[in-house]
Amino acid sequence: MPDRQCLLLTFRFPPYPGVGARRWDRLAKYLAREGVQVHVLTVDWSRTYPGITTDFEPGIHMHTVPCIGPYRLVQRIDPGTAWGRTIDRVRGVARRWDWTGFADEARWWGLTMLRTADALIREHGIPVIVATGPPHMVNYWAAILKQRHPALRLIQDFRDPWTDQQAVAQGHHGALALAKRREATAIREADGIVTVGADWGRMFAERSSHVPVTVIPNGFDPEELAGIMPEGARPFHLMHAGNLFAGREAPLRAFLGATRVVAGEIPEMRLVFRGGFPGTVLGEFRDLTNAGILDVSDPIDQRRAFELMADAFACLHFNSPGSPGALSTKIYEYGALRRPVLSVNYGGEIEGLIREHNLGRSVRGDDPNEIAHAIRELHLLWTAEPDFVQPVSNMEDFSYPGLAARYTEVLFPRRPTSDRDDRSSRAAGSNS
Numbered sequence: 339m340p341d342r343q344c345l346l347l348t349f350r351f352p353p354y355p356g357v358g359a360r361r362w363d364r365l366a367k368y369l370a371r372e373g374v375q376v377h378v379l380t381v382d383w384s385r386t387y388p389g390i391t392t393d394f395e396p397g398i399h400m401h402t403v404p405c406i407g408p409y410r411l412v413q414r415i416d417p418g419t420a421w422g423r424t425i426d427r428v429r430g431v432a433r434r435w436d437w438t439g440f441a442d443e444a445r446w447w448g449l450t451m452l453r454t455a456d457a458l459i460r461e462h463g464i465p466v467i468v469a470t471g472p473p474h475m476v477n478y479w480a481a482i483l484k485q486r487h488p489a490l491r492l493i494q495d496f497r498d499p500w501t502d503q504q505a506v507a508q509g510h511h512g513a514l515a516l517a518k519r520r521e522a523t524a525i526r527e528a529d530g531i532v533t534v535g536a537d538w539g540r541m542f543a544e545r546s547s548h549v550p551v552t553v554i555p556n557g558f559d560p561e562e563l564a565g566i567m568p569e570g571a572r573p574f575h576l577m578h579a580g581n582l583f584a585g586r587e588a589p590l591r592a593f594l595g596a597t598r599v600v601a602g603e604i605p606e607m608r609l610v611f612r613g614g615f616p617g618t619v620l621g622e623f624r625d626l627t628n629a630g631i632l633d634v635s636d637p638i639d640q641r642r643a644f645e646l647m648a649d650a651f652a653c654l655h656f657n658s659p660g661s662p663g664a665l666s667t668k669i670y671e672y673g674a675l676r677r678p679v680l681s682v683n684y685g686g687e688i689e690g691l692i693r694e695h696n697l698g699r700s701v702r703g704d705d706p707n708e709i710a711h712a713i714r715e716l717h718l719l720w721t722a723e724p725d726f727v728q729p730v731s732n733m734e735d736f737s738y739p740g741l742a743a744r745y746t747e748v749l750f751p752r753r754p755t756s757d758r759d760d761r762s763s764r765a766a767g768s769n770s
Contacts, residue, residue, distance in 0.1 A: 342750050343375040343462060345455065347469040347483075349444045349476050351380040353390035355637070357580060360667055361497060361534075362470055364559045368742030370397030374749070377458055379451060381405050381443075403454045405447040444473035448482070455483050459490070466749050468532075469524075470495040478520040481527035493748060494528040497556075499538055499663070525549060530748055537663035537687045552748050556667040557736035558674040562640070566648045567675065571724035574606040574717060576680065577650035579643040580668055581614035585658025589682040589703035590616070593654070594623045594632070596709035601631055604717050609654075610646060613637045648675050651720050652698065655681040655688075659703065662686030670736045673697045676727040678719070680712055696731045 346366060350358040366376045375397055382402035394400065458464060467490055469480030477494050484492040500521045501514060525531065525546045532552050533539050539553045582590050597609065609626070611634045626632035638646075647653050653672040657664050663686050672679045679698030681688060692700045699715070701708045719726055734740065 341375050342373060342746075343377065343464045344369075344466040344468055344749050345458060345464045346376055346378045346380075347451070347455065347467060347476050347480050348378065348380050349447060349471075349473050351378055351383070352392045353387045354381075354383040355387060355390060355639075357667060358472070358497075360640075361556055362495075364557070364738040365742050365745055366398050367395045367559075368739045369746060369749075370395040371739075372742055372746050373397075374746060375399065375462075377401060377462065377464060379403065379455055379458065381447065401454060401458060403447070403451045405443050406450055442473065442475060444471075444475035444479075448475065448479035451479060452483060452486075456486065459483075459487055464490075466491045466493065468493040468495055468749065470497060471500070472498050474500045474517075474521070474524070477524040481524045484527040491529045491749070492527055493530045493532060494524055496531065496533045496538065496542065499541065499661075500524075502541065521545075532745070532748060535663055535665045535687050541663075552744075554741055554744055554748070555665060555736060556670055557738050557741050558667075558670045558733075559738045560674070563644060563671070563674055566644045568648055569725065572649060572651045573608065574604070574720045574724075575608045575610050575650040576652050576654050576713075576716070577610040577612075577646050578654040578656070579612045579638070579647065580666070581637075582611070582616060582619075582656060583614060585660045586656045587616050587619055588659055589656040589684075590619055591622070592703045592706055593656070593682050593709055594619070594626060596706050596713060597626060597631065598623075599706070599710045600713050600717075601626070601629065603714070606720075607631060607713075607717070608633060610650065611635070612643060612646065644671070644675070647672065647677060650677060651724070651726070652678040652680055652716050655679055655683075657681070657683035657686070657688055657703075659684040662688070664688070665691060669697065670733070673728070673730045673733050673736070676730055678716065678726070678728045680716060682709060694731070695733065695735075696729060698728060 346362060348362050350356065352359055352363050366378060369376050377399045379401045382404060467480055467483060469477050469492070471477040477496070477500070480492060480494065484490055501517045525542070528546065528549050530550050530552065531542050531546055532554050533542055534553070534555050536553055539551050543551045597607070601607065608630070609632050614637065615634045620627070620634060623632060627634070655666070655669055655672070662684050665687060669679065669681070669688070669691065673695060679692060681692055681698070681700045682703045683689070683700060684703050689700045692698060699712045701712045
């Protein structure tokens, strides 16, 4: 079989350490094992994160392009100086009125990325592009690339909604209108759309009647979790790893408020948070910190985060009220580690996921009594069975080797969509 090749356009990829890089770090790994030559075009993050080493699978070919924009000149100004503090204040005010996306790094990345992508496509004869967002300007630039190479197959991978994000939908009306035009371009030029949940799949399907939409969820890498499964009794620690911004402050406050109510009944309880934690919320619940209940610290490396998850009795999950369709990576990792989940959310697909796969408990973020009751139930379970492991169901559905195999069928379908194939053929002929 000839080599199957794809060009992955992603703004974030290791050594970038955040969650935005994790889905495609793992998918690329297992696509390469499926025999796909994956050309990754991304930003060079090695200067930003010099202490993080990377070791990629054979078959993954790394290409980096710098992101150059006028705003970077501002970033170089020392914020500790009087001039730097003045510029920072001006930027804060300007950001409220900036509807063009001046501060959007991925907007400027396209100016340097497109030329390199053109060269890679021609040099290697790459037939398929997959672009993943956010940042969603990557999906827009991929559409421009498709216009330049109409015979290519373009898959738009949406890890989050675009114009339905709360920050976009409730932002400047000019920014929303511009984002909708760019989203329409990204969808119009696509040969296929992939997203991570059924709710978002239906949403994109309504906007792309000519484009097939496939749901390939986030998941877990079994090789990363190998050997991380301590046996025996565990302390009554409830653990969360990751950032708690972008609307998650509301369910976090509700959970900590319920913790105050039950803290006197559960002296063994400790809440362990590793990652970005909103300072305002931390200040509001300083009493829990002083009592030794709330343990907040900076982000840690992924291996150590998995170890803390496994050492905890249960793991915590929070969904924003403005994004009920969100299905974060960590929910699958909790399940793979067989730790009970306590999810504080506002309904949506997450409830069905937890119920169908028996992951734990889902409670409403606007019902403090329900949250307090769930904490008490977990404590009763711990008291009776401190070595309890969650009897999850069918977690193999979310293993990245299987997800990558499904993605291979999207990238290289046995029978391309006939209407879209005809459109590409006609466009290619008009440009010959």
